[in-house]
Amino acid sequence: MINIEPSLNIKEIIPSSVCDWPGKVSTVIFMGGCNWRCPFCHNWKMAWEPDKIPNILPRDMVDIIRSRFSWIDGIVISGGEPTYNDHLLGLADKLKHIFDLPIKLDTNGSNFKIVKEGLERGLFDHIAMDIKGPISKYKRLTGGKCPYHEASSFVGQHLLLAREWNCYTFRTTLVPQLTKSDVEAVKAMVEVAGFELVTQEYRPPEIEI
Numbered sequence: 012m013i014n015i016e017p018s019l020n021i022k023e024i025i026p027s028s029v030c031d032w033p034g035k036v037s038t039v040i041f042m043g044g045c046n047w048r049c050p051f052c053h054n055w056k057m058a059w060e061p062d063k064i065p066n067i068l069p070r071d072m073v074d075i076i077r078s079r080f081s082w083i084d085g086i087v088i089s090g091g092e093p094t095y096n097d098h099l100l101g102l103a104d105k106l107k108h109i110f111d112l113p114i115k116l117d118t119n120g121s122n123f124k125i126v127k128e129g130l131e132r133g134l135f136d137h138i139a140m141d142i143k144g145p146i147s148k149y150k151r152l153t154g155g156k157c158p159y160h161e162a163s164s165f166v167g168q169h170l171l172l173a174r175e176w177n178c179y180t181f182r183t184t185l186v187p188q189l190t191k192s193d194v195e196a197v198k199a200m201v202e203v204a205g206f207e208l209v210t211q212e213y214r215p216p217e218i219e220i
Contacts, residue, residue: 019098020044021067022057026079028087032115032137035084038076042099045092046121048154049143051186053214058091076110085113085136094122103134115139121157123165123172130176139180140169142208144189145196152188170204182209 025031025039041054043061052058076086086106093099093116103114113136118126120140129135143152149162173179181201183194194210201208 019066019069019072019102020061020096021069021072022061022064022091024067024072024075026075027082031087031089031117032085035113035115036082037085037087037115038079038083039087039089040072040102042088042090042093042096042102044095045090045119046095047092047119047156049152049186050154051184051188051213051215053216054091055216061091073109076106080110083112085115086110087115087117089117092119092121094118094125099125100129100132100134103129104132107134113137117141119143120165120169121161123168126169127172130172130178135178137178137180138169138173138176139182142166142181142183142197142201144183144186144193145200148188148193152186166200170201170206173206174204179206180209181206182211184211184213186213 020043021040022043023041028037028039031037031039041057043057043064045058048059057064088099088103106114114134115137116126116129116135117139120126126138143149146159146162146166149157149159169179183197185194198208
């Protein structure tokens with residue numbers, strides 16, 4: 012077997028899903044940790060307290076994917092925030108080498124450099140980027156972790172990169188802090204760049220934060 016870094020911070024795996032990559036049956040890998048503290052995060056324990064969740068061994072991950080290989084069309088890497096993990100690109104590279112399946116990355120977009128490198132190396136086939144809301148509300152929507160100037164920079168970079176690669180989905184979750192005008196503002200920003208915004212219904216966490 013090809014060696015894989017033993018500490019990948021993999022916290023959960025859904026062996027087969029029809030919901031996480033529209034049009035595909037996929038295995039979903041969740042990596043723990045996140046650089047933000049979004050107050051309505053539905054996966055907050057994995058994002059904020061990953062050390063309290065045992066890691067899944069890489070060999071077990073490979074066995075799970077192999078057991079579903081004839082049924083799945085792709086692999087989704089989600090979180091938490093996958094680009095917050097140092098071994099994301101190494102993981103994607105090994106998955107490509109072992110299974111030769113398309114890989115979708117779920118990301119908040121904050122680590123533009125890693126996403127761009129992954130695309131250039133042929134590691135990611137689709138990017139699903141969450142736009143939290145209007146840029147003016149980013150600091151509030153990320154628990155004070157992402158100020159206006161940072162959000163403005165990387166969102167703009169991704170919108171330009173998406174034109175080049177044509178493999179992005181931009182989506183916004185309809186959390187209680189967003190008004191109808193907020194959502195319209197995000198739609199307008201995305202549409203100006205030539206894309207459609209996908210909106211997702213808010214799913215509260217099982218335990219209130």
